[in-house]
Amino acid sequence: MAEDAWQRWFSQRVRWAQRYTPPGAWMPALPPGCVRLSAGYPAPETVPVAELAEAARRLTEREGDQPFHYLGSARAEELPDILRDRMRTRGMPVAKDEILVTAGACQALDLAAQVLLDPEAVVAVEAPTYMEALEVFRNYTPHIVAYPVDHDGLQTDLLAADLERRRRQGLPLPRLVYTIASYQNPTGACLSLLRRRMLLELAEAYDFLILEDDAYGELGFGDPVPALKSLDTAGRVVYVGSLSKVVAPGLRIGWLAGARPFIEAAGWFKKDLGHPFAEAVAAEYLATVDLAGRVRFLQRVYRQRAAWMEMALRRHLPEGVTWIRPQGGYFVWIHTPGVNTAHLLADALRAGVAYVPGRYFYQESGSVHEDAASLPGDDWLRLSFSHLSRDELELGVSRLGALLSKMR
Amino acid sequence: MAEDAWQRWFSQRVRWAQRYTPPGAWMPALPPGCVRLSAGYPAPETVPVAELAEAARRLTEREGDQPFHYLGSARAEELPDILRDRMRTRGMPVAKDEILVTAGACQALDLAAQVLLDPEAVVAVEAPTYMEALEVFRNYTPHIVAYPVDHDGLQTDLLAADLERRRRQGLPLPRLVYTIASYQNPTGACLSLLRRRMLLELAEAYDFLILEDDAYGELGFGDPVPALKSLDTAGRVVYVGSLSKVVAPGLRIGWLAGARPFIEAAGWFKKDLGHPFAEAVAAEYLATVDLAGRVRFLQRVYRQRAAWMEMALRRHLPEGVTWIRPQGGYFVWIHTPGVNTAHLLADALRAGVAYVPGRYFYQESGSVHEDAASLPGDDWLRLSFSHLSRDELELGVSRLGALLSKMR
Numbered sequence: 001m002a003e004d005a006w007q008r009w010f011s012q013r014v015r016w017a018q019r020y021t022p023p024g025a026w027m028p029a030l031p032p033g034c035v036r037l038s039a040g041y042p043a044p045e046t047v048p049v050a051e052l053a054e055a056a057r058r059l060t061e062r063e064g065d066q067p068f069h070y071l072g073s074a075r076a077e078e079l080p081d082i083l084r085d086r087m088r089t090r091g092m093p094v095a096k097d098e099i100l101v102t103a104g105a106c107q108a109l110d111l112a113a114q115v116l117l118d119p120e121a122v123v124a125v126e127a128p129t130y131m132e133a134l135e136v137f138r139n140y141t142p143h144i145v146a147y148p149v150d151h152d153g154l155q156t157d158l159l160a161a162d163l164e165r166r167r168r169q170g171l172p173l174p175r176l177v178y179t180i181a182s183y184q185n186p187t188g189a190c191l192s193l194l195r196r197r198m199l200l201e202l203a204e205a206y207d208f209l210i211l212e213d214d215a216y217g218e219l220g221f222g223d224p225v226p227a228l229k230s231l232d233t234a235g236r237v238v239y240v241g242s243l244s245k246v247v248a249p250g251l252r253i254g255w256l257a258g259a260r261p262f263i264e265a266a267g268w269f270k271k272d273l274g275h276p277f278a279e280a281v282a283a284e285y286l287a288t289v290d291l292a293g294r295v296r297f298l299q300r301v302y303r304q305r306a307a308w309m310e311m312a313l314r315r316h317l318p319e320g321v322t323w324i325r326p327q328g329g330y331f332v333w334i335h336t337p338g339v340n341t342a343h344l345l346a347d348a349l350r351a352g353v354a355y356v357p358g359r360y361f362y363q364e365s366g367s368v369h370e371d372a373a374s375l376p377g378d379d380w381l382r383l384s385f386s387h388l389s390r391d392e393l394e395l396g397v398s399r400l401g402a403l404l405s406k407m408r
Numbered sequence: 409m410a411e412d413a414w415q416r417w418f419s420q421r422v423r424w425a426q427r428y429t430p431p432g433a434w435m436p437a438l439p440p441g442c443v444r445l446s447a448g449y450p451a452p453e454t455v456p457v458a459e460l461a462e463a464a465r466r467l468t469e470r471e472g473d474q475p476f477h478y479l480g481s482a483r484a485e486e487l488p489d490i491l492r493d494r495m496r497t498r499g500m501p502v503a504k505d506e507i508l509v510t511a512g513a514c515q516a517l518d519l520a521a522q523v524l525l526d527p528e529a530v531v532a533v534e535a536p537t538y539m540e541a542l543e544v545f546r547n548y549t550p551h552i553v554a555y556p557v558d559h560d561g562l563q564t565d566l567l568a569a570d571l572e573r574r575r576r577q578g579l580p581l582p583r584l585v586y587t588i589a590s591y592q593n594p595t596g597a598c599l600s601l602l603r604r605r606m607l608l609e610l611a612e613a614y615d616f617l618i619l620e621d622d623a624y625g626e627l628g629f630g631d632p633v634p635a636l637k638s639l640d641t642a643g644r645v646v647y648v649g650s651l652s653k654v655v656a657p658g659l660r661i662g663w664l665a666g667a668r669p670f671i672e673a674a675g676w677f678k679k680d681l682g683h684p685f686a687e688a689v690a691a692e693y694l695a696t697v698d699l700a701g702r703v704r705f706l707q708r709v710y711r712q713r714a715a716w717m718e719m720a721l722r723r724h725l726p727e728g729v730t731w732i733r734p735q736g737g738y739f740v741w742i743h744t745p746g747v748n749t750a751h752l753l754a755d756a757l758r759a760g761v762a763y764v765p766g767r768y769f770y771q772e773s774g775s776v777h778e779d780a781a782s783l784p785g786d787d788w789l790r791l792s793f794s795h796l797s798r799d800e801l802e803l804g805v806s807r808l809g810a811l812l813s814k815m816r
Contacts, residue, residue, distance in 0.1 A: 110679075
């Protein structure tokens with residue numbers, strides 16, 4: 001069969017996906033020596049390599065072949081309880097049948113979309129938002145609406161006004177609002193307490209569910225903020241957790257927490273797509289680590305890196321280029337008025353610095369025709385301060401600053 | 409929100425799924441002391457525990473934090489090439505962009521279904537077939553048709569006759585035929601070479617794709633048989649491989665191999681649902697093991713266990729109870745005329761032996777109303793000989809034999 005004959009075999013979902021550039025287009029291939037300000041990797045010194053290797057050793061010594069089967073590792077079976085304990089300390093008690101371990105937050109988002117979205121469903125997202133979440137939602141519905149974020153997170157007043165307009169005009173209301181309320185990717189913004197309460201009230205008033213992606217929730221630089229889930233008395237929040245930022249992304253462990261019927265349905269679609277070995281290693285590690293102490297350590301590390309990043313930004317970025325001061329997480333979101341960051345990227349890579357162009361965080365991006373157009377977010381870019389040394393951050397930002405200065 | 413209020417939030421796919429019992433209903437909870445002839449686990453002595461633990465140690469020593477990130481483990485990146493090498497030695501050369509590593513065969517089946525199936529698509533399966541594959545297909549289409557298997561595998565003459573009838577009557581033809589051609593689950597049957605060629609010819613004549621699940625393909629007790637993929641000159645075979653039976657299921661590593669456009673589309677839906685750490689450990693292990701020698705060792709182990717199983721069956725099963733002699737794999741498929749194995753299971757568990765009732769391997773099973781009915785496969789059951797000792801096999805079969813003798 002010739003390659004182009006394959007088109008007729010594809011499902012409707014593939015044809016939808018084909019209207020967009022393939023996933024991962026936002027992650028450029030890097031030339032040698034390029035400073036990778038693009039990647040949301042954890043700081044290398046925070047990855048507990050020796051402890052995880054030791055956990056794997058202890059586990060296999062104690063449990064033998066059990067962690068290598070489909071089921072049967074006693075430690076792996078403790079993982080949901082360990083995650084529930086952590087949620088409880090953060091004001092989110094959930095029952096045993098209200099949690100499902102997933103292959104990272106990405107599978108959690110995918111399962112939530114499978115369970116909650118039909119092709120006619122409307123999903124509301126933040127603008128900008130996590131590009132992989134956009135990629136997931138696009139597989140399930142073409143109806144994605146977006147509401148802007150400022151330094152206090154999702155602008156709930158704009159959301160409220162648009163919901164009211166939709167209701168008045170008889171337009172379909174969102175079934176689901178996806179939010180990274182705490183230390184958002186890419187803005188680093190944190191939804192204020194007032195807006196958190198307002199969002200929960202809107203969910204009741206306009207009858208939608210909230211999908212709270214809390215991957216960065218423990219990585220704040222200031223006082224802890226309550227997760228939406230911890231404020232949710234109506235049971236409208238579906239919570240997505242992740243060990244990627246708190247332990248290590250390569251273990252690919254996340255989880256869903258929500259009402260029992262939802263978790264049961266998500267489990268039907270998850271089937272045996274878990275990872276017994278990785279789950280057992282993670283549980284063995286978590287069972288023996290001081291997690292609260294580790295979280296405080298991570299907060300110090302990333303607060304320090306954010307400070308280094310801001311010093312570099314102040315030193316190297318030209319007048320008129322601004323940013324949202326990150327309140328936590330991995331990223332800083334930079335405004336470059338008059339400069340198209342998608343068009344600039346090739347030059348930046350040649351100059352030895354990689355970033356993610358702002359357009360990829362907007363739902364309008366990703367069309368296969370996008371090269372022709374100027375898109376929302378084109379005068380923004382995302383830098384990651386999470387994984388580079390102080391010198392690397394300084395070098396990368398100085399290269400970016402020099403390039404931006406030339407453009408003005 | 410009350411639990412029963414959740415129903416209105418569910419997608420069409422959940423409503424389809426709700427017509428069936430939840431996945432895993434076929435895996436009963438076992439009372440203590442029960443002999444687990446139900447589970448398709450590998451033989452414990454074949455799980456390379458020390459070697460995998462050592463691979464994890466070497467890997468972290470050499471690569472540091474790399475295997476714990478999203479990307480970046482040099483070893484993990486070699487995994488597709490290692491799998492391609494193995495396919496090449498089995499007569500299936502595939503290019504770099506014709507393979508995709510997945511979270512076990514189950515994710516591979518799910519991705520194939522996502523890419524190839526719309527709700528109106530017809531899928532043909534074997535009767536009986538792997539119950540988890542049925543669960544996957546049901547999430548994508550209600551149109552599943554099944555064709556019987558005998559000791560030579562799928563009865564391609566019956567398939568051919570029905571395809572011709574469908575064409576004559578203007579009924580929709582299958583887009584996809586799912587087959588476990590080699591050492592089938594649950595029958596242990598192996599599709600004869602003649603039927604393999606006939607199936608490939610039917611695919612051309614009636615224009616369908618073949619989804620070949622080769623999880624057991626290297627675990628034959630006699631001369632090796634060529635995979636369908638190795639005979640496929642028309643490019644109609646999508647191949648599913650798995651390390652679950654050859655290394656260990658807990659690593660959850662499988663793969664898809666097929667035409668480049670198909671693999672690209674599957675990659676869009678897979679996104680980052682890989683497991684960097686598990687993939688890196690598996691690759692490190694595979695890069696240093698004598699895999700051909702290991703496969704021969706596995707063949708000896710399971711041939712021996714199948715022989716023990718057959719001795720026990722001959723000794724303990726009453727007259728009239730027969731079985732298909734397994735040609736490879738993990739399972740033996742037992743015919744119990746006049747005995748409903750679904751109804752017998754509770755008694756069997758009380759008597760200290762677990763099996764999987766035959767109905768779960770048929771597409772008619774799983775309806776939430778099934779308790780009322782007698783279903784296809786109800787006079788069959790599946791026993792696993794893969795993971796128990798000779799004494800355990802003997803004990804389990806003797807308990808089953810005693811129970812079946814009382815029923816006659």
